Amino acid sequence: MEESWLAIYEALPYLLKGSAVTIGLVAGALALGLILGIPMAINQVYGNKYIKIIISFYVWFFRGIPVLVLLFLFYFGLFVLLGLDLSAFKAGILVLGLRSAAYQSQIFRGSIQSLGEGQMLASLSLGMSKIQAIWNIILPQAIRISLPGWSNEYSIILKDSAVTYAIGLMEIMTRGKFIATRTFKPMPIYLICALIFLILTYGGVKLLSELEKKVRIPGFGNKGEGN
Amino acid sequence: MQEDQPIVLKIENIHKRYGETEVLKGVSFTVKRGETKVIIGPSGSGKSTLLRCINQLTIPDQGRVWLEDEEVTHIKKDINLFRQKIGMVFQDFNLFDHLTALRNVEIGLIKVKGMNKKQARERAYNELLRVGLKDQANLYPAQLSGGQKQRVSIARALAMDPSVILFDEPTSALDPELIGEVLEVIKNLALSGMTMVVVTHEMGFARSVANEIIFIENGMILDQGSPYDLFINPKHERTKKFLYKITELYGKSKDE
Amino acid sequence: MDSLDFIKDIVLPPLFEGTLVTLKLLVFSIPLGLVLGILIGTGRVYGNRIISFLCTVYTIFFRGTPLLVQLFVIYYGLPSLGIYFSPFTAAVIGFVICSAAYHSEYIRGAFLSIKNGQMMAAQALGMSRMQAIVNIIFPQAIRRALPGCSNEIIYLVKYSSLAFMVTCVELTGAGKIVATRYFRYTEVFLVIGALYLIMVTIVSNLLKVMERRLKIPGLG
Numbered sequence: 032m033e034e035s036w037l038a039i040y041e042a043l044p045y046l047l048k049g050s051a052v053t054i055g056l057v058a059g060a061l062a063l064g065l066i067l068g069i070p071m072a073i074n075q076v077y078g079n080k081y082i083k084i085i086i087s088f089y090v091w092f093f094r095g096i097p098v099l100v101l102l103f104l105f106y107f108g109l110f111v112l113l114g115l116d117l118s119a120f121k122a123g124i125l126v127l128g129l130r131s132a133a134y135q136s137q138i139f140r141g142s143i144q145s146l147g148e149g150q151m152l153a154s155l156s157l158g159m160s161k162i163q164a165i166w167n168i169i170l171p172q173a174i175r176i177s178l179p180g181w182s183n184e185y186s187i188i189l190k191d192s193a194v195t196y197a198i199g200l201m202e203i204m205t206r207g208k209f210i211a212t213r214t215f216k217p218m219p220i221y222l223i224c225a226l227i228f229l230i231l232t233y234g235g236v237k238l239l240s241e242l243e244k245k246v247r248i249p250g251f252g253n254k255g256e257g258n
Numbered sequence: 259m260q261e262d263q264p265i266v267l268k269i270e271n272i273h274k275r276y277g278e279t280e281v282l283k284g285v286s287f288t289v290k291r292g293e294t295k296v297i298i299g300p301s302g303s304g305k306s307t308l309l310r311c312i313n314q315l316t317i318p319d320q321g322r323v324w325l326e327d328e329e330v331t332h333i334k335k336d337i338n339l340f341r342q343k344i345g346m347v348f349q350d351f352n353l354f355d356h357l358t359a360l361r362n363v364e365i366g367l368i369k370v371k372g373m374n375k376k377q378a379r380e381r382a383y384n385e386l387l388r389v390g391l392k393d394q395a396n397l398y399p400a401q402l403s404g405g406q407k408q409r410v411s412i413a414r415a416l417a418m419d420p421s422v423i424l425f426d427e428p429t430s431a432l433d434p435e436l437i438g439e440v441l442e443v444i445k446n447l448a449l450s451g452m453t454m455v456v457v458t459h460e461m462g463f464a465r466s467v468a469n470e471i472i473f474i475e476n477g478m479i480l481d482q483g484s485p486y487d488l489f490i491n492p493k494h495e496r497t498k499k500f501l502y503k504i505t506e507l508y509g510k511s512k513d514e
Numbered sequence: 515m516d517s518l519d520f521i522k523d524i525v526l527p528p529l530f531e532g533t534l535v536t537l538k539l540l541v542f543s544i545p546l547g548l549v550l551g552i553l554i555g556t557g558r559v560y561g562n563r564i565i566s567f568l569c570t571v572y573t574i575f576f577r578g579t580p581l582l583v584q585l586f587v588i589y590y591g592l593p594s595l596g597i598y599f600s601p602f603t604a605a606v607i608g609f610v611i612c613s614a615a616y617h618s619e620y621i622r623g624a625f626l627s628i629k630n631g632q633m634m635a636a637q638a639l640g641m642s643r644m645q646a647i648v649n650i651i652f653p654q655a656i657r658r659a660l661p662g663c664s665n666e667i668i669y670l671v672k673y674s675s676l677a678f679m680v681t682c683v684e685l686t687g688a689g690k691i692v693a694t695r696y697f698r699y700t701e702v703f704l705v706i707g708a709l710y711l712i713m714v715t716i717v718s719n720l721l722k723v724m725e726r727r728l729k730i731p732g733l734g
Contacts, residue, residue, distance in 0.1 A: 095711040097672040099679075100686055100703055107693070108700030152315055153352035153411075157366035157418060158342030167369050172356045186578075193580035197679065204582055211590065218591040221583060229578040248356050249398045 038216035039223055042207075046220075049206040050227055056123050056192050056202060061185060063128025068135030072173075073165060075136065076143050086136065093133035098191050101126050106198045119200040123192070131188055138180035142173040175246055182239035186232050193228070203227055263291040264326075266453045267422050272311050272321035274304070274477075281307045282318070283477040289422060292451045296458060296468035300500065304477040305457040306349075309424045312455070313344040326421060342370055345415030345423035350431050351407040353399040359386060359410045360395040363417050371418070385413035389443050405436030409443055416447075423447070425456040461505050465489055473497050517701055525692055525702050532688030533709060539602070539674050539684060543609035544667055550610055551617025551663070552656075558618060559625040560647055569618065576615035581676055584608050589680035605677035605684075613670050620662030624655040657728055664721040671717050672710060685709060 071089070074082045093101070106122045117125070146169060154164030196204040207224040211217040267289040274282040281304040289295050297305050310316035312323055314330060314337050323330040330340045354362050363382035367373040373381070386395050389409040399407055408428055415423050425444065429437040441463050448454060448467045458464060464471055465485045473481040473488065473496075481488060481497040492498045557569035576584065589604040599607065628651050636646035678687035685706060693702035 092707075092711075095672075095714045096707040097675040097686065097710055099675040100689075100706050100710060103686070103690060103693070103699065104703035104707060108703050112700050149348060149350060149352035150354065152310075153346075153348060153354070155315055155338075156313055156341055156344070156346035156348075157414070158338045158340075158370040159366070160338050163369055167365060168354050172354075175356065190580040193582040194676065194679075196582065204580070204586070207583075208586070208590075211586075216594070218587070218594050221587045221591045225575075225579040225583045225587065228580055228583060229575065232578040233574075249401050 035216055035219040038210075038214045039219050042210045042214070042220055042223065045206055045210060046203060046223060046227060049201060049203040050231065052120065052200070053189070053192050053202040053231070056120065056127065056195065056200070057185070057189050059124035060127035060131050060188055060192070063124060064131025064135045064184070064188075067129070067132035069139055069170070071132060071136035072139035072143060073169075075140050077161065077165070090133045090136060093130045094137075098127070098130060098194050099197055101130060102194060102198050119195065119198045122198065123195040123200045123202075127188055127191060127195075131184060134184055134187070135181070138177050138184065139173055141180070142176040143169060145176060146172055175248065178239065178243045178246075182236050182243070185235050185239060189231055189235065190228065263293070265289070266291050266293075266326055267312070267455070268324040269308075269312060270322045270324075272308065272318045272323070274307055274311060274316065274318050281477050282311065284321070285474070285477070285479055286321075287472060287479070287482070289453060289455060291453055293469045294448045294452075294454045294456065294467050295470050295472060296456045296464040297472045297474060298458065298461070298464060298500075298504070299474035299480075303474045305474055306426050308474070309346070309426050309455065309457060312424060313341050313346060315346075338370070342366075342418050343421045345418055345420035347408070347411050347415055347423065347425045347428050349427040351399075351404075351411045353407055353411055353414075355399050358396050358398055359391060359402065359406075359413075362399070362410055363414045366414065366418050382413070382417055385417045386410070388416065389413045390439075403436060404432045405439045408432065408440045412440075412443055412447075422453040422455065425454060425458070427457050427459065429458065429460060459504060461489075461501065473500065475500070520696070520698065521701060521705060524696065525689075525705055528688045528692050529685060529702075529705060529709065532683065532685035533713075535602075535682070535684040535688075536674050536677075536713075539605055539609065539677055539682070540671060542606045543613065543670060543674070546606075546610045547613035547670065548617055548663065548667075550614035552621055554614055555618035555621025555625065555659075556647070556652075558622045560643075573615045573618050576612055577619070581608060581612045581673055582679055584612055585676060585680045601677070601680050601682035604680050605674075605682045608680075609670060609674065609677075612673075613666055616666045616669075617659075617663050620659040620666070621655065623662070624657075624659035625651065627658055628654050657730065660721075660725050660728065664718070664725065667721060668714055668718050671713055675710075 071086050075086050078086070096104075102123070105126045106117075106119070110117050110122060110125075150168055150172070151161075151164055154168045155161070159167065192202060193204045195202055196208065199205060203224050207220050211220040214220065265288050269288070270286045272282050272285045273280070285304075285308055287295070297308070299305055307316055311318040311321075312330075314323075318331065321331070325340055325343060328340075330337070330344075353359075354365065357365060360379070360382050363385050364375075364378040367378035367381060368375060371378075383392065383395060386392050389412055391406060391409055391413070394402060394406055394410075399410070402410065412423075412428075428444065429440050432440065437460070441460060444454070444456065445463070445467050456464075456468075468485055470482060471485055471488045472479055473494075475496060481492060481494050483493075487493075488497060489501060492501065554569045554572055557565045558573070559566075561569060585604065585608040588608050589599065589601065592599070632650055632654070633643075633646055636650040637643070641649065674684065675686040677684050678690065681687075683691065689702050689706040693699045696702075
């Protein structure tokens with residue numbers, strides 16, 4: 032038992048460094064997914080036929096293939112084929128981010144569609160251009176509605192980030208495996224990894240729900256209240 | 259009194275078809291400055307589509323629209339300039355739910371007209387005052403009653419200084435006890451000389467406010483004339499029947 | 515050797531074997547995960563304080579940690595306590611435990627969405643609480659939970675690839691081995707991706723058919 036505590040004590044700083052890598056990876060992937068996901072969602076609702084088909088294909092592809100297979104495909108295959116010499120960290124952000132864009136676009140698309148046609152009609156009737164309407168009227172509402180779904184997406188990406196272990200990215204699991212093998216104390220080490228993930232998951236979700244409360248508007252986004 | 263006023267809005271031979279059904283089969287009319295034109299007719303007769311064809315929210319298949327001698331139809335760009343001058347009030351309000359009443363009214367001024375924020379705020383506040391909602395300026399749409407929401411949406415349209423305002427059944431989504439306050443606002447606008455096209459089922463209102471009533475059925479104008487002509491002396495048997503039925507259905511309004 | 519022949523002669527045979535392992539993993543994990551999920555979800559809503567608490571902790575823990583950690587604990591951790599599993603068994607246990615946690619969330623939500631009157635009406639007929647849950651509440655709840663659970667099952671089809679991380683050579687693993695040997699990652703993993711897309715499409719269509727079969731007019 033004492034040896035276990037010792038192993039944990041020695042492993043902890045090393046694992047915490049891994050946590051920083053995990054957080055960076057998740058933040059990068061979420062940001063990339065957001066930057067790509069929002070325009071994808073807008074075009075899926077307001078775009079022309081061809082762009083809609085292309086985006087649907089993108090979403091189908093990235094949502095239908097396991098994250099592990101995507102990591103292998105891009106990191107060992109496509110990135111090499113394209114002559115990109117990416118670190119595991121950058122590759123991880125790219126793959127998780129491209130995949131998250133597919134999921135996030137569906138969250139935002141759902142929110143935009145839930146607004147109904149009236150908001151766009153009213154904006155146009157005031158003389159706004161379509162782009163002005165999307166920017167000033169549609170997006171501020173759609174993003175608020177999307178926050179719970181987005182917080183769920185955070186927790187999914189965080190957990191999926193562990194899979195980057197398979198391409199040797201030095202995040203929590205890769206470091207955990209390394210130490211567990213060296214110290215012959217796998218159980219306590221992996222439980223500590225689990226604990227770190229638990230804290231990151233629920234800590235992050237809590238933070239996002241605080242954000243949600245901050246940007247909340249009376250009677251809006253929380254159906255059932257207000258009239 | 260409008261006889262010698264210039265024509266603000268001219269609609270000529272508007273056609274619109276959705277798949278198999280022809281919703282509008284060639285509708286034409288003109289609206290002079292200061293005139294209140296009321297459009298009545300059974301549900302599904304194409305009244306809402308007609309209004310949307312005027313500001314091109316729906317593109318008509320055929321026909322033309324002029325606003326003060328400038329053609330609105332068949333232009334690709336600058337439709338937004340015309341829409342600024344054609345106010346619209348919707349049946350289900352379509353207030354921007356993430357903005358307060360005041361911000362709803364000022365956003366068009368700031369984003370579309372490029373007015374500075376201070377001026378826009380002042381103007382928006384005055385419009386809210388005009389529809390009797392100065393105390394509700396900082397409330398969000400969800401905190402307002404239906405009647406208050408519709409008055410905000412009227413203020414939002416007014417703030418843009420439109421040449422004409424289109425009302426698409428402005429009281430149809432309201433509880434009966436809230437209809438009066440909205441009609442009151444519209445009536446005052448009419449008295450102050452605002453040019454308006456109003457689609458409504460409120461016959462009492464139509465009778466007391468309209469300069470001319472247009473009766474549309476099956477996508478065509480069946481009858482049109484002064485309230486007296488239509489209510490007392492309708493040309494068509496259909497008009498008579500419709501007016502009789504609708505008065506039965508909606509009851510006589512407080513204006514009578 | 516050109517790509518098509520390479521894929522046909524070298525890649526596909528091991529991939530098909532791998533696919534069979536993946537399907538075997540799923541055949542065990544999907545139903546067991548659903549059953550455990552139903553038990554835990556029911557425990558959370560109708561269990562006494564202790565059971566409900568334990569079921570809630572279970573859900574929080576397994577939904578809050580990556581499947582990969584869970585697999586590592588089961589396959590690499592438990593042997594240090596003298597508990598050994600084959601890679602296949604370890605993977606199935608991990609999948610069942612993890613997917614049950616997610617299923618239980620939908621089951622719980624579905625139970626809570628059933629109006630109180632249903633339970634009262636059943637008890638008024640003389641049913642015991644247990645009878646009411648089994649005969650009246652559950653048949654309604656499971657239908658409402660089905661769309662969520664379907665999604666979870668589709669996730670599981672994709673996450674079954676993680677079995678390879680505990681050395682169970684299923685589809686992804688078989689592919690990785692071939693790809694590494696011939697150093698042709700792009701082709702091999704595109705084929706694997708296509709196979710997963712096919713599996714996901716088939717499973718989601720099957721689930722849709724099931725949902726339609728079970729549908730009751732006006733419910734759900």
